[in-house]
Amino acid sequence: CGVFGVVGLPEAANFVALGLHALQHRGQEAGGIVSHAPGIGFNSARRFGYVRDNFTKASLMETLPGHLAIGHVRYSTAGSKGHTQIRDVQPFFGEFSMGGAAIAHNGNITNADALRRELIDRGSIFQSSSDSECIIHLMARSLQRNIPERMKDALRRCEGAFSVVAMTRTKLIGVRDPLGVRPLVLGKLGDGWALSSETCALDIIGAEFVREIEPGEMVVITENEGVQSYFPFERRASRFCIFEHVYFSRPDSIIGGRSVYDTRRMIGVELAKEAPVDADLVCPVPDSGTPAAIGYSQESGIPYAMGIIRNQYMGRTFIEPTEQIRNMGVRLKLNVNRALIKGKRVILVDDSVVRGTTSRKIKEMILDAGAAEVHFRIASPPTSWPCFYGVDTPEREKLLAATMSEDEMCAHLGVNSLRFITLDGLYRAAGVPEGRDPAAPRYCDACFSGEYPVAPSDMLEKGFQL
Ligand code: 5GP
Ligand code: SF4
Ligand code: MG
Structure with missing residues (x-):
C-alpha cells in the first residue's frame, strides 16, 4: 500500500490526491482521503479504482476541505480474505474523548488476529476485515490523554510492519515500526509538510525531500510548531524490505540515500557477472525488469532491446486477485516484438519469479515468435x-521456488537456462559491498x-511451519 499526508497547505486533499497518484504502483485496488477543516470537521471519501479516476473530480474534492489531509492507496495482502469491501478501504477513522483521528497504514500487523480476538472479547466493534483497524481500537482503549500518546500505546502492542500516516484536528503524525520494514519519508513545501511512502510522491507536488522517518520513530507535525520527533519503541537494528529495492518502489525514488533505479541497474550488473551467457539480445520483461536488463547489457556488452512491448493501459498483473485474471493479464499486458526476436538468442530479465505464471507465458510467446534460445535472468533470489x-x-x-530447485524450475518453464541473483549479489547491488552478513x-x-x-x-498459530 501507499500512504501520504499533508499539513499546512491550503486544499491539502488536492496535494494528497497528487501524492497518491504518484504512489499508485503501491496499490491499485482502492484509495481514500480524509481531511479536516476548522469549523467543518473531518470529511472522508473512499473509492475503488485509480486515484486519477476518482480524486480528480471537483465535485468530490470540494467535499474534502482543509489544510490537513491524509490518504491511502490499497492492495490487499496475504492476510485479507477474498475481495476488498469498501469498508476495508483506508484511512480508518476513530472518535475519541479528545477528538477524532484518522490513520492510514502500510504494512502488515503479524499479530492482528490475536489482537482482534482480544479486542472483540473486550467489546470493540470492528467495521472491516483489515489488520490496520486494530490500531484504532487499541487507541480507543488507551488511557493516555492525547492522541499521539494513544498511538504510541497502540503501536507498542502491534508486531510486524507498519508505516503509518495519521491525523488529528491539528496534527499530522508519521510512525515507522522498530525495524523500519516499509518506507516513509518527510518532505517540505513552503510552510507545509508532507509525509509519503516514497520520494517520487514528494516530487509530484514539488516538495523538497527532507529526510526519511527513522525506524522506530514517530514524528508529530503541526502548522505552527513544525516537526517533533519521538522514539516510542525499544531501539533495534533496522531491517528494511529489500524487495522494495527489487520491485515494489518506483525506480525514481530515493531510499536509504540510494536511487532505486541505480540499485536495480547494479543488480543487472551483478547478474551479468554471476550468470553470464552467450546471446544476441538482452530484453527486459517490462517494466519491472527494465533497469536490471540495462545493467546486464552494460556489463555483458550484449545489446539491450525491447523484445517485449508493454501495453501502458494495464496495471500491475500481480495485483489482480484471481488466478484466471492473472493468467489473462500477462497477455493483455505484454506482447512480443516479433520482428526483433525472430531467430535470436534472447536473455530475458525479470525482477522475480513468484508463481511462475508470468515467466511461463512469456516463454511461450517468445518461442512462438521464433526465438532461437530463451535464457531467463532474475533480479532476485528464488x-x-x-x-x-x-x-x-x-x-x-x-511459490514455484518452494517446491522446485533452480534446475527443476528451468525444466518446468522450458527455457534454455534460468539463473537467479544470489542473496550476496543482491546485497552488494543494494549498497552492502561485503554482501549479506x-x-x-x-x-x-x-x-x-x-x-x-x-x-x-498469527501464521505460526495457524500451523505455518518455519
Ligand atoms: P509470477 O507470475 O511468477 O507469479 O509473478 C512474477 C511477476 O509478478 C513479476 O513479473 C513481478 O514483476 C511481479 N511481482 C513479483 N512479486 C510481486 C509482488 O510481491 N507483488 C506484486 N504486486 N507483484 C509482484
Ligand atoms: Fe516481505 Fe520479502 Fe520485503 Fe521481507 S523482504 S518485507 S519478506 S517482501
Ligand atoms: Mg513484472
Missing part, C-alpha cells in the same frame, strides 16, 4: 517463502531466506 509484512505473496505451496543482515529478506525478523505469530 522467492521460496511468503511475505507477512505487507507484500502480497501466495501461500508457500504456490548472516549474523546481522542489513535488510529483511525473509521471502528469499526464510529468516523472518519478526515471528509471524
